[in-house]
Amino acid sequence: MRNNKLLLVAIVFLGLLNFPILHFIDSKNSVLGIPFIYLYFLVVWLGAIVSTGIILNRNSK
Amino acid sequence: MGVWEIAFLSIAYLGILFLLAFWAEKKKAQNKSLINNPLIYALSLAIYCSAWTYYGSVGQITSNGLSFLSVYLGPTLVMILAWGFVRKMVRIAKIHNITNIADFISTRYGKDSRIGLGVTLISLFAGIPYIGLQLKAIAQSFDLITQSTPSATFYQDPSFLLFISLTLFILVLGPRRFDSSEKHEGMIFTIAMESIIKLVAFLAIGIYISYQIYQGWEGTLQLHTISLPSIETNGGYGNWFIQFILCGIAFLFLPRVFHVAVVEIGEEENLKQASWIFPLYMLLINIFVIPLGIAGYALLNSSGLNSDLYVLGLPIHFHSKLLAFIVYLGGFSAASGMVIMETMAISSMISNNLIMPLLLRQKGFFSDNQNQLGSINQNIRRIMIVVIMILGYVHYRETESLVNLVSVGMTSFVIVAQFAPATILGIYWKKASRQGALTGILTGFIISAALLFLPNLGISTDVFRIEGLNPVSNATYWSITFNVLALYAVSITSKQNGKDANQSYLFVDVFEYSKNIENSTIWRGKARLRDLRQALSGFIGKINTEQRLKQIAKANNLSLSETYADPILVTQTEKILAGFVGSTSARLIISAISKEEQIGMSEVILLLQKSRDLQASNAELVKIDAQKNEFLTTVTHEIRSPITSIRSLSEIMVEHEDISQEERKTFLETIIQESDRLSRLVNQVLDLEKLAAGKVNFDMHSVDLGAVIEKAMMNFTAIAQQNQVGIQVDVSQKRTQRQIHGDFEKLVQVIINLLSNAIKNVEPSKGIIQVRLYENATHICIDVEDNGIGIDPKYHDQIFEKFKQVDNPNRKIDSSGLGLSISKKIIEMHQGTIHLESSLGHGAKFILKLPIQKTA
Numbered sequence: 001m002r003n004n005k006l007l008l009v010a011i012v013f014l015g016l017l018n019f020p021i022l023h024f025i026d027s028k029n030s031v032l033g034i035p036f037i038y039l040y041f042l043v044v045w046l047g048a049i050v051s052t053g054i055i056l057n058r059n060s061k
Numbered sequence: 062m063g064v065w066e067i068a069f070l071s072i073a074y075l076g077i078l079f080l081l082a083f084w085a086e087k088k089k090a091q092n093k094s095l096i097n098n099p100l101i102y103a104l105s106l107a108i109y110c111s112a113w114t115y116y117g118s119v120g121q122i123t124s125n126g127l128s129f130l131s132v133y134l135g136p137t138l139v140m141i142l143a144w145g146f147v148r149k150m151v152r153i154a155k156i157h158n159i160t161n162i163a164d165f166i167s168t169r170y171g172k173d174s175r176i177g178l179g180v181t182l183i184s185l186f187a188g189i190p191y192i193g194l195q196l197k198a199i200a201q202s203f204d205l206i207t208q209s210t211p212s213a214t215f216y217q218d219p220s221f222l223l224f225i226s227l228t229l230f231i232l233v234l235g236p237r238r239f240d241s242s243e244k245h246e247g248m249i250f251t252i253a254m255e256s257i258i259k260l261v262a263f264l265a266i267g268i269y270i271s272y273q274i275y276q277g278w279e280g281t282l283q284l285h286t287i288s289l290p291s292i293e294t295n296g297g298y299g300n301w302f303i304q305f306i307l308c309g310i311a312f313l314f315l316p317r318v319f320h321v322a323v324v325e326i327g328e329e330e331n332l333k334q335a336s337w338i339f340p341l342y343m344l345l346i347n348i349f350v351i352p353l354g355i356a357g358y359a360l361l362n363s364s365g366l367n368s369d370l371y372v373l374g375l376p377i378h379f380h381s382k383l384l385a386f387i388v389y390l391g392g393f394s395a396a397s398g399m400v401i402m403e404t405m406a407i408s409s410m411i412s413n414n415l416i417m418p419l420l421l422r423q424k425g426f427f428s429d430n431q432n433q434l435g436s437i438n439q440n441i442r443r444i445m446i447v448v449i450m451i452l453g454y455v456h457y458r459e460t461e462s463l464v465n466l467v468s469v470g471m472t473s474f475v476i477v478a479q480f481a482p483a484t485i486l487g488i489y490w491k492k493a494s495r496q497g498a499l500t501g502i503l504t505g506f507i508i509s510a511a512l513l514f515l516p517n518l519g520i521s522t523d524v525f526r527i528e529g530l531n532p533v534s535n536a537t538y539w540s541i542t543f544n545v546l547a548l549y550a551v552s553i554t555s556k557q558n559g560k561d562a563n564q565s566y567l568f569v570d571v572f573e574y575s576k577n578i579e580n581s582t583i584w585r586g587k588a589r590l591r592d593l594r595q596a597l598s599g600f601i602g603k604i605n606t607e608q609r610l611k612q613i614a615k616a617n618n619l620s621l622s623e624t625y626a627d628p629i630l631v632t633q634t635e636k637i638l639a640g641f642v643g644s645t646s647a648r649l650i651i652s653a654i655s656k657e658e659q660i661g662m663s664e665v666i667l668l669l670q671k672s673r674d675l676q677a678s679n680a681e682l683v684k685i686d687a688q689k690n691e692f693l694t695t696v697t698h699e700i701r702s703p704i705t706s707i708r709s710l711s712e713i714m715v716e717h718e719d720i721s722q723e724e725r726k727t728f729l730e731t732i733i734q735e736s737d738r739l740s741r742l743v744n745q746v747l748d749l750e751k752l753a754a755g756k757v758n759f760d761m762h763s764v765d766l767g768a769v770i771e772k773a774m775m776n777f778t779a780i781a782q783q784n785q786v787g788i789q790v791d792v793s794q795k796r797t798q799r800q801i802h803g804d805f806e807k808l809v810q811v812i813i814n815l816l817s818n819a820i821k822n823v824e825p826s827k828g829i830i831q832v833r834l835y836e837n838a839t840h841i842c843i844d845v846e847d848n849g850i851g852i853d854p855k856y857h858d859q860i861f862e863k864f865k866q867v868d869n870p871n872r873k874i875d876s877s878g879l880g881l882s883i884s885k886k887i888i889e890m891h892q893g894t895i896h897l898e899s900s901l902g903h904g905a906k907f908i909l910k911l912p913i914q915k916t917a
Contacts, residue, residue: 050337
């Protein structure tokens with residue numbers, strides 16, 4: 001079960017950071033001076049890290 | 062800062078690292094490992110972030126935009142899945158004592174020496190430029206911070222001194238004499254410390270530029286209106302996707318990363334936390350890449366500084382000496398860490414898969430040097446470390462400085478990624494064969510090398526260029542595709558031999574076999590114990606040899622006093638040796654001291670099946686043990702209740718002398734009843750145990766079952782009348798005189814057991830028990846049927862077990878629960894069967910079937 005969840009995280013991670021999703025994000029806007037695309041990358045990245053940590057530390061079989 | 066100042070400080074830094082390593086080793090000797098925890102493990106994985114990360118990413122920003130991120134996103138993807146995938150590799154490596162990627166792959170494929178050699182040479186080919194690149198980063202950053210120009214002759218170059226120090230560092234902390242596990246406590250600890258330094262240094266310069274100088278990101282990015290190339294415009298999504306995947310798979314197969322991730326891991330559990338800590342590390346080290354890149358380009362591009370050195374150029378530009386030194390130290394850490402681990406890993410591969418096998422194949426080498434193989438092995442590694450360092454240095458001195466960090470790194474990635482298909486398929490697909498793996502790796506290597514290097518020699522490979530893909534992605538696409546295809550096609554068409562098949566099972570099903578690996582590794586032949594001892598003591602010394610052999614012998618119940626060694630001792634010795642010299646060389650040593658027999662494929666499958674069955678039967682034994690315990694508890698309980706009543710009744714009689722004669726008589730009768738119950742119970746337990754142990758002698762004759770029923774009825778009629786239960790016997794269905802072969806008295810006992818069982822289940826005065834005798838072509842059968850409350854079908858399986866009594870309101874207390882169990886044993890001894898037909902409320906019918914005696 002745990003490995004299936006991790007696989008899901010990996011697939012979503014790969015999906016969010018590739019075509020076609022990335023095509024919609026790839027803009028020149030910026031938030032607080034940080035290019036939006038870069039911020040998007042950092043957020044997705046951090047999301048994957050946090051999900052992985054949570055899945056592996058929860059007491060599941 | 063001055064040349065000698067920096068040179069001195071750098072060497073002093075190495076000195077401090079050395080002391081830290083020394084301290085870690087000392088702690089380890091006191092059994093307080095500093096590295097066996099998730100944080101240090103994750104930090105040691107950051108060895109992946111070399112000078113390429115440290116200096117290269119920033120240099121790429123203005124030309125390639127965000128594409129540098131794929132270098133970290135790919136490995137993040139792998140780390141998310143590490144708990145499943147990397148853990149499997151870790152377990153395999155631990156079980157087989159594997160110490161590098163070449164050994165891993167060759168061990169999987171029947172310990173094929175050609176595969177080990179191929180992987181070694183390819184790793185060397187990819188590793189040398191990569192090491193050269195790090196040395197170049199050290200030298201260039203040294204020149205920049207000291208504002209000196211590189212000397213034309215290498216010995217006048219101060220950075221040469223750093224190179225020498227680094228080499229000495231590796232030699233001292235590297236190859237071990239007596240430790241087969243290839244664990245380098247001190248070295249890993251320094252690598253982790255260096256990872257901290259490089260992260261802190263990079264964050265420091267990032268924060269300094271973005272916040273101190275420019276007051277925030279906005280300032281940094283807007284001050285210089287440089288637009289970053291987007292992923293779409295820079296190579297497009299195809300390149301991005303391919304590099305994403307490429308970096309993920311190459312990550313784990315880089316010799317240094319494989320070494321820290323798979324070999325130097327303390328406990329498997331460490332992987333759990335490292336799966337998120339290491340990606341977090343990569344995220345942190347990348348946060349400031351964009352502002353640094355933009356600031357560097359805006360401020361330093363005009364000065365003509367190599368964009369790979371912007372990170373160091375920036376603090377120098379702002380005359381911040383301290384920060385410049387910290388940044389330099391961070392870069393030195395990134396580069397030196399990579400060089401240390403890479404040379405270690407590659408030197409062990411070369412020694413295990415090239416030099417040792419060459420020496421061992423020389424006639425007489427093994428017998429002449431048997432006692433000093435350990436030190437020969439250690440010296441070979443030392444020499445190899447020096448050779449690799451020199452090759453790396455020469456590569457850096459001789460190549461044009463135009464080549465940037467990233468492209469050399471990427472080229473190495475494409476090449477080591479060729480190990481991925483053979484490894485990944487190898488641990489998930491049993492049919493992947495050695496020919497397949499060899500063909501796949503070679504095909505992939507040749508294609509990638511051709512596409513990447515032929516253009517440098519002026520030979521165009523444009524015919525194979527896929528539109529929109531850059532050379533690296535293009536080479537990745539073609540080489541990996543054909544690698545996988547070749548591996549697959551050859552594997553399904555070639556036949557595995559026994560050894561291959563054995564290894565493929567042990568790898569793919571590692572979690573099933575890991576508890577029972579001694580019995581799952583198959584070897585057949587003859588080896589003298591004396592020779593095994595000698596081969597081992599050449600590496601681990603005489604005392605350790607005896608200890609290890611005793612351990613193995615004890616764990617497997619083997620004797621160490623025989624002339625020829627048990628196969629388990631041989632395979633275990635081979636495993637220990639593999640820790641020192643790799644699987645290929647260990648194989649050669651074992652074949653030098655033994656006469657080995659080939660094992661067929663079908664035999665391997667059979668033996669593996671056995672090994673699995675053994676695990677299953679172990680589980681069965683545990684279950685039986687539990688049943689036995691339960692049995693004992695029930696027996697003691699059953700014995701205790703009559704004893705308690707006997708005791709309390711006797712007590713009453715002793716203490717109260719005034720009780721009436723009548724009462725006294727009732728008490729004494731109860732005592733007699735209880736004693737009877739007790740002795741019956743004890744007899745039954747004894748009977749059952751004897752039956753189970755097969756110790757009961759059966760007095761076998763021709764038996765007429767009609768007579769058996771008659772005898773049982775004689776004993777039983779009185780009891781039936783007492784309980785007001787009617788018994789009907791019908792023997793009219795048995796028309797012939799055929800008999801069975803059996804023990805008359807024991808069969809009477811069975812019928813009595815069934816009848817008493819029936820009596821307990823029916824209501825007095827309403828109960829009717831029917832006994833029927835009949836026959837069919839092969840069997841004579843007896844039904845004992847009652848009209849009692851019946852037994853729920855869900856208990857039918859349990860009813861014949863010891864002490865299993867189904868809850869029954871009508872149950873009389875004097876049933877021990879052993880009768881049916883005994884009856885079943887007796888009937889089984891007669892090759893007969895007994896079973897029950899019943900449902901709740903509809904009575905119970907026991908059916909006995911006994912085979913008809915064959916007339917002589």
